[in-house]
Amino acid sequence: MNGSAADYLPRAEFVERLRSEGRQRYHDAHRYHQLMHEGKLTREQLQQWVLNRYYYQTRIPIKDALILSKSEDPAFRRLWIHRLRDHDGDTEGEGGLSLWLRLAEGVGLDRQEVAGCGAVLPGVRFACDAYVEFVRHSSLLEAVASSLTEFFAPDIMSKRILAWERHYPWVSADMLGYFRARVTRARLDAEEAVDFVVRHASSPALQELCVAALIRKTEILWHLLDCAYAAYVEPAWGPAGARA
Amino acid sequence: MNGSAADYLPRAEFVERLRSEGRQRYHDAHRYHQLMHEGKLTREQLQQWVLNRYYYQTRIPIKDALILSKSEDPAFRRLWIHRLRDHDGDTEGEGGLSLWLRLAEGVGLDRQEVAGCGAVLPGVRFACDAYVEFVRHSSLLEAVASSLTEFFAPDIMSKRILAWERHYPWVSADMLGYFRARVTRARLDAEEAVDFVVRHASSPALQELCVAALIRKTEILWHLLDCAYAAYVEPAWGPAGARA
Numbered sequence: 001m002n003g004s005a006a007d008y009l010p011r012a013e014f015v016e017r018l019r020s021e022g023r024q025r026y027h028d029a030h031r032y033h034q035l036m037h038e039g040k041l042t043r044e045q046l047q048q049w050v051l052n053r054y055y056y057q058t059r060i061p062i063k064d065a066l067i068l069s070k071s072e073d074p075a076f077r078r079l080w081i082h083r084l085r086d087h088d089g090d091t092e093g094e095g096g097l098s099l100w101l102r103l104a105e106g107v108g109l110d111r112q113e114v115a116g117c118g119a120v121l122p123g124v125r126f127a128c129d130a131y132v133e134f135v136r137h138s139s140l141l142e143a144v145a146s147s148l149t150e151f152f153a154p155d156i157m158s159k160r161i162l163a164w165e166r167h168y169p170w171v172s173a174d175m176l177g178y179f180r181a182r183v184t185r186a187r188l189d190a191e192e193a194v195d196f197v198v199r200h201a202s203s204p205a206l207q208e209l210c211v212a213a214l215i216r217k218t219e220i221l222w223h224l225l226d227c228a229y230a231a232y233v234e235p236a237w238g239p240a241g242a243r244a
Numbered sequence: 245m246n247g248s249a250a251d252y253l254p255r256a257e258f259v260e261r262l263r264s265e266g267r268q269r270y271h272d273a274h275r276y277h278q279l280m281h282e283g284k285l286t287r288e289q290l291q292q293w294v295l296n297r298y299y300y301q302t303r304i305p306i307k308d309a310l311i312l313s314k315s316e317d318p319a320f321r322r323l324w325i326h327r328l329r330d331h332d333g334d335t336e337g338e339g340g341l342s343l344w345l346r347l348a349e350g351v352g353l354d355r356q357e358v359a360g361c362g363a364v365l366p367g368v369r370f371a372c373d374a375y376v377e378f379v380r381h382s383s384l385l386e387a388v389a390s391s392l393t394e395f396f397a398p399d400i401m402s403k404r405i406l407a408w409e410r411h412y413p414w415v416s417a418d419m420l421g422y423f424r425a426r427v428t429r430a431r432l433d434a435e436e437a438v439d440f441v442v443r444h445a446s447s448p449a450l451q452e453l454c455v456a457a458l459i460r461k462t463e464i465l466w467h468l469l470d471c472a473y474a475a476y477v478e479p480a481w482g483p484a485g486a487r488a
Contacts, residue, residue: 061321062313069309069380074332074341077305081328088318088325097318136313 008204015194019151021211025218026149028156032225032233037159039167046168047107048232050100055120056224057100059128061087063135063143070140079192086185099178106175107168123227131220138213141200145210146217147193153186252448259438263395265455269462270393272400276469276477281403283411290412291351292476293469294344299364300468301344303372305331307379307387314384323436330429343422350419351412367471375464382457385444389454390461391437397430 064083089095104114308327333339348358
Protein backbone atom coordinates (compact mmCIF):
# COMPACT_ATOMS: atom_id res chain seq x y z
CA MET A 1 0.00 0.00 0.00
CA ASN A 2 1.39 3.37 -0.94
CA GLY A 3 -1.64 5.54 -0.34
CA SER A 4 -2.30 6.31 -3.99
CA ALA A 5 -5.88 6.81 -5.18
CA ALA A 6 -5.91 3.29 -6.59
CA ASP A 7 -5.44 1.46 -3.30
CA TYR A 8 -8.01 0.51 -0.75
CA LEU A 9 -6.41 1.37 2.54
CA PRO A 10 -6.93 -0.79 5.61
CA ARG A 11 -8.34 0.98 8.63
CA ALA A 12 -5.15 2.15 10.32
CA GLU A 13 -3.63 3.44 7.10
CA PHE A 14 -6.82 5.19 6.03
CA VAL A 15 -7.11 6.91 9.41
CA GLU A 16 -3.46 7.93 9.21
CA ARG A 17 -4.02 9.26 5.69
CA LEU A 18 -6.95 11.37 6.92
CA ARG A 19 -4.96 12.61 9.90
CA SER A 20 -1.96 13.43 7.75
CA GLU A 21 -3.92 15.30 5.08
CA GLY A 22 -5.85 17.17 7.72
CA ARG A 23 -2.93 17.97 10.01
CA GLN A 24 -0.83 19.61 7.32
CA ARG A 25 -3.70 21.92 6.38
CA TYR A 26 -5.21 22.57 9.80
CA HIS A 27 -5.65 26.20 10.72
CA ASP A 28 -3.56 25.97 13.88
CA ALA A 29 -0.67 26.83 11.57
CA HIS A 30 -2.37 29.96 10.21
CA ARG A 31 -0.52 33.16 11.06
CA TYR A 32 -3.64 34.60 12.74
CA HIS A 33 -3.62 31.71 15.18
CA GLN A 34 0.15 31.97 15.57
CA LEU A 35 -0.17 35.64 16.51
CA MET A 36 -3.03 34.74 18.86
CA HIS A 37 -1.12 32.03 20.65
CA GLU A 38 2.03 34.17 20.90
CA GLY A 39 0.04 36.90 22.59
CA LYS A 40 0.52 39.29 19.70
CA LEU A 41 -3.06 40.07 18.77
CA THR A 42 -4.43 43.43 19.79
CA ARG A 43 -7.64 43.57 21.75
CA GLU A 44 -9.53 44.44 18.58
CA GLN A 45 -7.93 41.65 16.59
CA LEU A 46 -8.92 39.17 19.27
CA GLN A 47 -12.41 40.62 19.39
CA GLN A 48 -12.81 40.39 15.64
CA TRP A 49 -11.72 36.78 15.64
CA VAL A 50 -14.38 36.02 18.28
CA LEU A 51 -17.02 37.98 16.39
CA ASN A 52 -16.31 36.45 12.99
CA ARG A 53 -15.82 32.93 14.27
CA TYR A 54 -19.23 33.14 15.94
CA TYR A 55 -20.82 33.01 12.51
CA TYR A 56 -19.04 29.72 11.94
CA GLN A 57 -20.35 28.48 15.30
CA THR A 58 -23.92 29.30 14.27
CA ARG A 59 -23.53 27.13 11.15
CA ILE A 60 -22.60 24.04 13.16
CA PRO A 61 -26.09 23.02 14.36
CA ILE A 62 -27.45 23.76 10.89
CA LYS A 63 -24.93 21.48 9.16
CA ASP A 64 -25.47 18.84 11.86
CA ALA A 65 -29.22 18.95 11.28
CA LEU A 66 -28.52 18.45 7.56
CA ILE A 67 -26.33 15.47 8.44
CA LEU A 68 -29.17 14.04 10.53
CA SER A 69 -31.55 14.50 7.59
CA LYS A 70 -29.23 12.46 5.37
CA SER A 71 -29.26 9.36 7.53
CA GLU A 72 -31.78 6.55 7.22
CA ASP A 73 -30.46 4.95 10.40
CA PRO A 74 -32.01 5.82 13.78
CA ALA A 75 -28.87 4.49 15.51
CA PHE A 76 -26.69 6.95 13.62
CA ARG A 77 -29.11 9.77 14.31
CA ARG A 78 -29.14 8.91 18.03
CA LEU A 79 -25.35 9.12 17.97
CA TRP A 80 -25.21 12.41 16.08
CA ILE A 81 -28.06 14.35 17.65
CA HIS A 82 -26.03 15.26 20.74
CA ARG A 83 -24.04 17.60 18.50
CA LEU A 84 -27.06 19.82 18.07
CA ARG A 85 -27.79 19.64 21.77
CA ASP A 86 -24.16 20.42 22.59
CA HIS A 87 -24.38 23.68 20.65
CA ASP A 88 -27.97 24.71 21.31
CA GLY A 89 -28.22 23.42 24.88
CA ASP A 90 -31.32 21.83 26.34
CA THR A 91 -32.45 25.11 27.89
CA GLU A 92 -31.86 28.81 27.28
CA GLY A 93 -28.35 29.88 28.30
CA GLU A 94 -26.83 26.43 27.92
CA GLY A 95 -24.80 25.01 25.07
CA GLY A 96 -21.88 26.00 22.90
CA LEU A 97 -23.52 29.00 21.25
CA SER A 98 -24.29 30.54 24.63
CA LEU A 99 -20.75 29.81 25.82
CA TRP A 100 -19.39 31.56 22.75
CA LEU A 101 -21.53 34.62 23.43
CA ARG A 102 -20.15 34.65 26.98
CA LEU A 103 -16.70 34.59 25.43
CA ALA A 104 -17.72 37.53 23.26
CA GLU A 105 -18.72 39.46 26.37
CA GLY A 106 -15.47 38.37 27.96
CA VAL A 107 -13.44 40.06 25.23
CA GLY A 108 -15.52 43.20 25.56
CA LEU A 109 -18.01 42.81 22.75
CA ASP A 110 -21.71 43.49 22.86
CA ARG A 111 -23.50 40.17 23.08
CA GLN A 112 -26.40 41.24 20.89
CA GLU A 113 -24.13 42.66 18.19
CA VAL A 114 -22.23 39.39 17.98
CA ALA A 115 -25.43 37.31 18.05
CA GLY A 116 -26.85 39.36 15.19
CA CYS A 117 -23.87 38.51 12.95
CA GLY A 118 -24.25 41.89 11.22
CA ALA A 119 -20.53 42.75 11.32
CA VAL A 120 -19.23 39.43 10.02
CA LEU A 121 -16.74 39.83 7.16
CA PRO A 122 -18.19 38.93 3.74
CA GLY A 123 -15.53 36.32 3.02
CA VAL A 124 -16.09 34.66 6.40
CA ARG A 125 -19.77 34.42 5.58
CA PHE A 126 -19.01 32.97 2.14
CA ALA A 127 -16.75 30.30 3.58
CA CYS A 128 -19.12 29.31 6.38
CA ASP A 129 -22.06 29.22 4.00
CA ALA A 130 -19.97 27.13 1.62
CA TYR A 131 -19.53 24.61 4.41
CA VAL A 132 -23.28 24.34 4.92
CA GLU A 133 -23.86 24.00 1.17
CA PHE A 134 -21.16 21.35 0.92
CA VAL A 135 -22.88 19.34 3.64
CA ARG A 136 -26.31 19.96 2.10
CA HIS A 137 -25.29 18.57 -1.30
CA SER A 138 -22.73 15.93 -0.39
CA SER A 139 -23.31 12.35 0.62
CA LEU A 140 -23.72 11.49 4.30
CA LEU A 141 -20.27 9.91 4.22
CA GLU A 142 -18.57 13.02 2.85
CA ALA A 143 -20.49 15.25 5.25
CA VAL A 144 -19.31 13.19 8.21
CA ALA A 145 -15.76 13.08 6.84
CA SER A 146 -15.73 16.86 6.64
CA SER A 147 -16.24 16.96 10.41
CA LEU A 148 -12.92 15.21 11.01
CA THR A 149 -11.06 18.45 11.59
CA GLU A 150 -12.18 17.62 15.12
CA PHE A 151 -9.21 15.28 15.24
CA PHE A 152 -7.12 18.35 15.84
CA ALA A 153 -9.50 20.47 17.90
CA PRO A 154 -8.49 19.20 21.38
CA ASP A 155 -4.88 20.24 20.85
CA ILE A 156 -5.68 23.69 19.53
CA MET A 157 -8.24 24.25 22.32
CA SER A 158 -5.74 23.24 25.02
CA LYS A 159 -3.09 25.49 23.50
CA ARG A 160 -5.59 28.32 23.20
CA ILE A 161 -6.65 28.15 26.84
CA LEU A 162 -3.04 28.36 28.03
CA ALA A 163 -2.20 31.15 25.60
CA TRP A 164 -5.22 33.25 26.52
CA GLU A 165 -4.69 32.86 30.26
CA ARG A 166 -1.07 33.90 29.82
CA HIS A 167 -1.27 36.60 27.17
CA TYR A 168 -4.72 38.06 27.47
CA PRO A 169 -5.31 38.18 31.23
CA TRP A 170 -7.93 40.88 30.70
CA VAL A 171 -10.20 38.08 29.47
CA SER A 172 -11.65 36.44 32.56
CA ALA A 173 -10.68 32.77 32.67
CA ASP A 174 -14.26 31.71 33.29
CA MET A 175 -15.16 33.07 29.87
CA LEU A 176 -13.15 30.28 28.25
CA GLY A 177 -15.76 27.62 28.97
CA TYR A 178 -16.38 26.88 25.31
CA PHE A 179 -12.76 25.94 24.71
CA ARG A 180 -12.68 23.77 27.83
CA ALA A 181 -15.88 21.95 26.90
CA ARG A 182 -14.55 21.20 23.44
CA VAL A 183 -11.32 19.55 24.58
CA THR A 184 -13.09 16.40 25.73
CA ARG A 185 -16.14 16.61 23.49
CA ALA A 186 -14.23 17.09 20.22
CA ARG A 187 -12.16 14.00 20.97
CA LEU A 188 -15.29 11.88 21.45
CA ASP A 189 -16.94 13.44 18.39
CA ALA A 190 -13.91 12.71 16.22
CA GLU A 191 -13.81 9.09 17.39
CA GLU A 192 -17.48 8.60 16.54
CA ALA A 193 -17.08 10.24 13.16
CA VAL A 194 -13.91 8.43 12.15
CA ASP A 195 -15.48 5.11 13.07
CA PHE A 196 -18.42 5.87 10.80
CA VAL A 197 -16.16 7.05 7.98
CA VAL A 198 -13.92 3.98 8.13
CA ARG A 199 -16.89 1.60 8.10
CA HIS A 200 -18.64 3.31 5.19
CA ALA A 201 -15.75 4.28 2.93
CA SER A 202 -15.80 0.82 1.41
CA SER A 203 -13.88 1.50 -1.80
CA PRO A 204 -10.77 3.44 -2.81
CA ALA A 205 -13.01 5.99 -4.53
CA LEU A 206 -15.05 6.56 -1.38
CA GLN A 207 -11.90 6.85 0.70
CA GLU A 208 -10.66 9.53 -1.68
CA LEU A 209 -13.96 11.40 -1.43
CA CYS A 210 -13.56 11.40 2.35
CA VAL A 211 -10.05 12.79 2.11
CA ALA A 212 -11.27 15.44 -0.30
CA ALA A 213 -14.12 16.38 2.05
CA LEU A 214 -11.73 16.79 4.95
CA ILE A 215 -9.40 18.91 2.82
CA ARG A 216 -12.34 21.08 1.75
CA LYS A 217 -13.18 21.62 5.39
CA THR A 218 -9.62 22.66 6.24
CA GLU A 219 -9.81 25.18 3.39
CA ILE A 220 -12.97 26.63 4.88
CA LEU A 221 -11.44 27.03 8.34
CA TRP A 222 -8.26 28.47 6.83
CA HIS A 223 -10.18 30.98 4.75
CA LEU A 224 -11.91 32.39 7.82
CA LEU A 225 -8.52 33.37 9.19
CA ASP A 226 -7.30 34.67 5.84
CA CYS A 227 -10.26 37.04 5.82
CA ALA A 228 -9.67 38.13 9.40
CA TYR A 229 -5.97 38.64 8.72
CA ALA A 230 -6.60 40.71 5.61
CA ALA A 231 -9.15 42.87 7.39
CA TYR A 232 -7.63 43.30 10.84
CA VAL A 233 -3.90 42.58 10.71
CA GLU A 234 -2.90 43.85 7.29
CA PRO A 235 -5.76 45.99 6.03
CA ALA A 236 -3.83 47.32 3.05
CA TRP A 237 -6.93 48.09 1.11
CA GLY A 238 -10.64 47.40 1.21
CA PRO A 239 -14.01 48.83 2.05
CA ALA A 240 -15.03 50.30 5.36
CA GLY A 241 -15.31 46.84 6.85
CA ALA A 242 -11.53 46.74 7.26
CA ARG A 243 -11.19 48.65 10.50
CA ALA A 244 -8.02 47.35 12.12
CA MET B 245 -63.04 39.30 7.90
CA ASN B 246 -64.35 36.77 5.46
CA GLY B 247 -61.29 34.53 5.15
CA SER B 248 -60.45 35.49 1.57
CA ALA B 249 -56.83 35.57 0.45
CA ALA B 250 -56.80 39.35 0.72
CA ASP B 251 -57.43 39.54 4.45
CA TYR B 252 -54.95 39.27 7.27
CA LEU B 253 -56.67 37.07 9.79
CA PRO B 254 -56.31 37.68 13.51
CA ARG B 255 -54.97 34.76 15.50
CA ALA B 256 -58.20 32.99 16.40
CA GLU B 257 -59.61 33.27 12.89
CA PHE B 258 -56.38 32.12 11.28
CA VAL B 259 -56.18 29.10 13.57
CA GLU B 260 -59.80 28.29 12.81
CA ARG B 261 -59.11 28.65 9.09
CA LEU B 262 -56.21 26.19 9.37
CA ARG B 263 -58.31 23.77 11.42
CA SER B 264 -61.20 24.01 9.03
CA GLU B 265 -59.15 23.48 5.87
CA GLY B 266 -57.29 20.63 7.51
CA ARG B 267 -60.28 18.93 9.10
CA GLN B 268 -62.28 18.67 5.88
CA ARG B 269 -59.33 16.98 4.13
CA TYR B 270 -57.96 14.89 6.98
CA HIS B 271 -57.54 11.22 6.24
CA ASP B 272 -59.74 10.05 9.09
CA ALA B 273 -62.54 10.33 6.53
CA HIS B 274 -60.76 8.10 4.01
CA ARG B 275 -62.60 4.87 3.30
CA TYR B 276 -59.56 2.81 4.29
CA HIS B 277 -59.70 4.33 7.75
CA GLN B 278 -63.46 3.96 7.85
CA LEU B 279 -63.14 0.26 7.10
CA MET B 280 -60.39 0.01 9.71
CA HIS B 281 -62.40 1.69 12.42
CA GLU B 282 -65.52 -0.31 11.60
CA GLY B 283 -63.55 -3.51 11.99
CA LYS B 284 -63.94 -4.41 8.33
CA LEU B 285 -60.33 -4.74 7.29
CA THR B 286 -58.96 -8.21 6.78
CA ARG B 287 -55.85 -9.24 8.59
CA GLU B 288 -53.80 -8.64 5.44
CA GLN B 289 -55.36 -5.25 4.81
CA LEU B 290 -54.48 -4.21 8.35
CA GLN B 291 -50.97 -5.60 7.95
CA GLN B 292 -50.44 -3.76 4.69
CA TRP B 293 -51.56 -0.50 6.25
CA VAL B 294 -49.02 -1.00 9.04
CA LEU B 295 -46.28 -1.96 6.59
CA ASN B 296 -46.88 0.92 4.18
CA ARG B 297 -47.43 3.50 6.86
CA TYR B 298 -44.10 2.56 8.39
CA TYR B 299 -42.38 4.17 5.42
CA TYR B 300 -44.17 7.40 6.29
CA GLN B 301 -43.00 7.03 9.90
CA THR B 302 -39.38 6.71 8.75
CA ARG B 303 -39.67 10.02 6.88
CA ILE B 304 -40.71 11.93 10.01
CA PRO B 305 -37.28 12.28 11.66
CA ILE B 306 -35.77 13.14 8.27
CA LYS B 307 -38.23 15.95 7.62
CA ASP B 308 -37.85 17.15 11.22
CA ALA B 309 -34.06 17.26 10.79
CA LEU B 310 -34.62 19.35 7.66
CA ILE B 311 -36.87 21.65 9.65
CA LEU B 312 -34.12 22.01 12.27
CA SER B 313 -31.64 22.86 9.52
CA LYS B 314 -33.89 25.69 8.33
CA SER B 315 -33.96 27.52 11.64
CA GLU B 316 -31.46 30.17 12.69
CA ASP B 317 -32.93 30.23 16.20
CA PRO B 318 -31.49 27.95 18.90
CA ALA B 319 -34.71 28.41 20.92
CA PHE B 320 -36.79 27.04 18.07
CA ARG B 321 -34.37 24.19 17.54
CA ARG B 322 -34.49 23.33 21.26
CA LEU B 323 -38.27 23.21 20.96
CA TRP B 324 -38.31 21.09 17.81
CA ILE B 325 -35.51 18.61 18.50
CA HIS B 326 -37.65 16.46 20.79
CA ARG B 327 -39.54 15.36 17.68
CA LEU B 328 -36.48 13.52 16.43
CA ARG B 329 -35.89 12.06 19.85
CA ASP B 330 -39.54 11.04 20.10
CA HIS B 331 -39.22 8.95 16.95
CA ASP B 332 -35.64 7.70 17.23
CA GLY B 333 -35.55 7.31 21.01
CA ASP B 334 -32.51 8.06 23.13
CA THR B 335 -31.40 4.42 23.13
CA GLU B 336 -31.95 1.39 20.93
CA GLY B 337 -35.47 0.00 21.24
CA GLU B 338 -37.02 3.28 22.35
CA GLY B 339 -38.96 5.83 20.35
CA GLY B 340 -41.77 5.91 17.86
CA LEU B 341 -40.05 3.93 15.11
CA SER B 342 -39.41 1.05 17.50
CA LEU B 343 -42.97 1.22 18.77
CA TRP B 344 -44.21 1.01 15.19
CA LEU B 345 -42.08 -2.06 14.54
CA ARG B 346 -43.57 -3.62 17.67
CA LEU B 347 -46.98 -2.87 16.17
CA ALA B 348 -45.84 -4.57 12.96
CA GLU B 349 -44.95 -7.67 14.97
CA GLY B 350 -48.27 -7.36 16.76
CA VAL B 351 -50.18 -7.66 13.49
CA GLY B 352 -48.10 -10.66 12.48
CA LEU B 353 -45.50 -9.09 10.22
CA ASP B 354 -41.80 -9.77 10.15
CA ARG B 355 -40.05 -6.92 11.87
CA GLN B 356 -37.06 -6.93 9.55
CA GLU B 357 -39.19 -7.01 6.43
CA VAL B 358 -41.12 -3.96 7.59
CA ALA B 359 -37.96 -2.16 8.70
CA GLY B 360 -36.39 -2.76 5.28
CA CYS B 361 -39.28 -0.99 3.53
CA GLY B 362 -38.82 -3.25 0.50
CA ALA B 363 -42.53 -4.05 0.08
CA VAL B 364 -43.80 -0.48 0.30
CA LEU B 365 -46.17 0.43 -2.53
CA PRO B 366 -44.61 2.72 -5.15
CA GLY B 367 -47.27 5.40 -4.75
CA VAL B 368 -46.85 5.41 -0.98
CA ARG B 369 -43.16 5.95 -1.46
CA PHE B 370 -43.80 8.77 -3.95
CA ALA B 371 -46.14 10.56 -1.56
CA CYS B 372 -43.88 10.19 1.47
CA ASP B 373 -40.84 11.31 -0.52
CA ALA B 374 -42.88 14.24 -1.82
CA TYR B 375 -43.45 15.28 1.79
CA VAL B 376 -39.71 15.27 2.50
CA GLU B 377 -39.00 17.21 -0.70
CA PHE B 378 -41.71 19.72 0.14
CA VAL B 379 -40.09 20.32 3.52
CA ARG B 380 -36.61 20.42 1.99
CA HIS B 381 -37.52 23.15 -0.48
CA SER B 382 -40.14 25.15 1.40
CA SER B 383 -39.64 27.92 3.91
CA LEU B 384 -39.36 27.07 7.59
CA LEU B 385 -42.81 28.56 8.08
CA GLU B 386 -44.44 26.37 5.43
CA ALA B 387 -42.58 23.31 6.67
CA VAL B 388 -43.88 23.87 10.19
CA ALA B 389 -47.38 24.60 8.88
CA SER B 390 -47.38 21.29 7.04
CA SER B 391 -47.01 19.53 10.39
CA LEU B 392 -50.36 20.89 11.57
CA THR B 393 -52.23 17.75 10.60
CA GLU B 394 -51.23 16.92 14.19
CA PHE B 395 -54.25 19.01 15.20
CA PHE B 396 -56.33 16.00 14.31
CA ALA B 397 -54.00 13.18 15.34
CA PRO B 398 -55.14 12.81 18.97
CA ASP B 399 -58.73 12.15 17.92
CA ILE B 400 -57.86 9.61 15.26
CA MET B 401 -55.41 7.86 17.60
CA SER B 402 -58.00 7.61 20.37
CA LYS B 403 -60.58 6.29 17.93
CA ARG B 404 -58.05 3.84 16.52
CA ILE B 405 -57.12 2.40 19.90
CA LEU B 406 -60.77 1.74 20.75
CA ALA B 407 -61.50 0.29 17.31
CA TRP B 408 -58.51 -2.02 17.32
CA GLU B 409 -59.18 -3.29 20.84
CA ARG B 410 -62.76 -3.99 19.84
CA HIS B 411 -62.46 -5.28 16.28
CA TYR B 412 -59.00 -6.76 16.05
CA PRO B 413 -58.56 -8.52 19.40
CA TRP B 414 -55.91 -10.73 17.85
CA VAL B 415 -53.60 -7.71 18.04
CA SER B 416 -52.28 -7.61 21.59
CA ALA B 417 -53.28 -4.34 23.26
CA ASP B 418 -49.73 -3.69 24.41
CA MET B 419 -48.69 -3.41 20.76
CA LEU B 420 -50.67 -0.18 20.46
CA GLY B 421 -48.09 1.86 22.35
CA TYR B 422 -47.36 4.12 19.42
CA PHE B 423 -50.95 5.27 19.16
CA ARG B 424 -51.16 5.84 22.91
CA ALA B 425 -47.94 7.86 22.99
CA ARG B 426 -49.15 10.06 20.16
CA VAL B 427 -52.44 11.07 21.79
CA THR B 428 -50.73 13.38 24.27
CA ARG B 429 -47.61 14.14 22.30
CA ALA B 430 -49.38 15.14 19.09
CA ARG B 431 -51.49 17.62 21.02
CA LEU B 432 -48.41 19.30 22.50
CA ASP B 433 -46.64 19.22 19.14
CA ALA B 434 -49.58 20.83 17.39
CA GLU B 435 -49.77 23.57 20.03
CA GLU B 436 -46.08 24.37 19.61
CA ALA B 437 -46.32 24.37 15.85
CA VAL B 438 -49.47 26.47 15.60
CA ASP B 439 -47.98 29.03 17.95
CA PHE B 440 -44.95 29.33 15.68
CA VAL B 441 -47.09 29.52 12.56
CA VAL B 442 -49.36 32.22 13.95
CA ARG B 443 -46.41 34.34 15.08
CA HIS B 444 -44.53 34.08 11.78
CA ALA B 445 -47.33 34.21 9.23
CA SER B 446 -47.26 37.98 9.38
CA SER B 447 -49.05 38.80 6.14
CA PRO B 448 -52.10 37.52 4.26
CA ALA B 449 -49.77 35.98 1.66
CA LEU B 450 -47.85 34.07 4.33
CA GLN B 451 -51.08 32.93 5.95
CA GLU B 452 -52.21 31.56 2.60
CA LEU B 453 -48.89 29.75 2.13
CA CYS B 454 -49.43 28.10 5.50
CA VAL B 455 -52.93 26.99 4.56
CA ALA B 456 -51.59 25.65 1.26
CA ALA B 457 -48.81 23.75 3.06
CA LEU B 458 -51.32 22.13 5.39
CA ILE B 459 -53.56 21.18 2.46
CA ARG B 460 -50.55 19.68 0.66
CA LYS B 461 -49.83 17.57 3.73
CA THR B 462 -53.42 16.32 3.91
CA GLU B 463 -53.10 15.30 0.24
CA ILE B 464 -49.98 13.30 1.06
CA LEU B 465 -51.65 11.45 3.93
CA TRP B 466 -54.76 10.86 1.84
CA HIS B 467 -52.74 9.49 -1.07
CA LEU B 468 -51.11 6.85 1.13
CA LEU B 469 -54.53 5.41 1.82
CA ASP B 470 -55.63 5.73 -1.81
CA CYS B 471 -52.66 3.58 -2.76
CA ALA B 472 -53.35 1.03 -0.03
CA TYR B 473 -57.02 0.92 -1.01
CA ALA B 474 -56.27 0.40 -4.68
CA ALA B 475 -53.77 -2.34 -3.94
CA TYR B 476 -55.42 -4.21 -1.09
CA VAL B 477 -59.14 -3.46 -1.02
CA GLU B 478 -60.03 -3.11 -4.69
CA PRO B 479 -57.11 -4.54 -6.63
CA ALA B 480 -58.89 -4.40 -9.99
CA TRP B 481 -55.67 -4.30 -11.91
CA GLY B 482 -52.02 -3.75 -11.36
CA PRO B 483 -48.64 -5.38 -11.13
CA ALA B 484 -47.65 -8.14 -8.77
CA GLY B 485 -47.48 -5.67 -5.89
CA ALA B 486 -51.28 -5.76 -5.65
CA ARG B 487 -51.75 -8.89 -3.62
CA ALA B 488 -55.02 -8.43 -1.72
